[in-house]
Amino acid sequence: MKYGYGRVSSKGQKLYGTSYQEQKDILLEHGVPEENIYTDTYTGKKMSREGFDKVLSLLASGDELIVCKLDRLARTAAEGSLLVKQLVDMGVKVNILNMGVADNTPIGRLMVTVLFAFAEYERDMIVERTSAGKVYKREHEPSYREGRKPISIDKVHFQKIAQKQKDGSMTVRDCCRELSISRSTWYNLVRKEARV
The missing domain is CATH 1.10.10 (Arc Repressor Mutant, subunit A)
Structure with missing residues (x-):
């Protein structure tokens, strides 16, 4: 059975091909029945979402989950790669339309490996940028203090x-x-x- 998932960060979002309608049209073109398309509007850091939780509860071995982009599935590459691996381990094929298919075939397992490598790269880049920012601040702002600003209470x-x-x-x-x-x-x- 094919299932589709779409997400927008805010109602009316139409940037970068991520509006509800654009995602829905693409999922329909890839053979997902309209009743099997689940969507969410969500912002913030929570991973739990109503439509997302529903589609996850329906997926079983042999099913295929189709999403337009990895960032529609998860907020970060690390989060997305872990989720994709869990689904593949369950026997679910995950088709990320702008990247490829992850499943239990050799090429599908390679796809999961690439996702994890990308996630590790993303983490390294964040650490590197953060460290470089701290070094710059220390060198250019004598009053710079690492960490949160102390709370001032009367x-x-x-x-x-x-x-x-x-x-x-x-x-x-x-x-x-x-x-x-x-x-x-x-x-x-x-x-x-x-x-x-």
């Missing part, structure tokens, strides 16, 4: 909130909301205050 305000938490009139969650900080930051501040 000490008197913090002490008032901390006292309310001790008295039981505020929960830790309420305190974190009031100060716009995470729970770990809250506990770090409490520990620092206890040492003073």
Whole structure:
């Protein structure tokens, strides 16, 4: 059975041949029945998506999943290559139309290997660019400090909130909301205050 999956980052996206309609037309041209085409509109970092989860739940050995591009399937090459390998190991043929077919044939396994190599290259490039950026910053900005900027919280305000938490009139969650900080930051501040 053929299944198709399409994704857009935002409703109305029409750039680079990735609109809903363009993806749907391409999937139909490649023999995917319209009822077997699943789509999502999603942004952000989550991998879990309604249409994506549905098509994954339907796939079985012998099926074929067709997507227009790898980036419609996953956000990164690493994420995509791992997913493709899992599907191929299940006996599912994965047809990435702008790259090729990954399946349990010698050429299909080569395709998976190429995806993993590309994923490793992508990770290396990110590390290299990040390192080069840090070196540049250290050389050109004397005040540069690696890591997140320290959170600046008014000490008197913090002490008032901390006292309310001790008295039981505020929960830790309420305190974190009031100060716009995470729970770990809250506990770090409490520990620092206890040492003073």
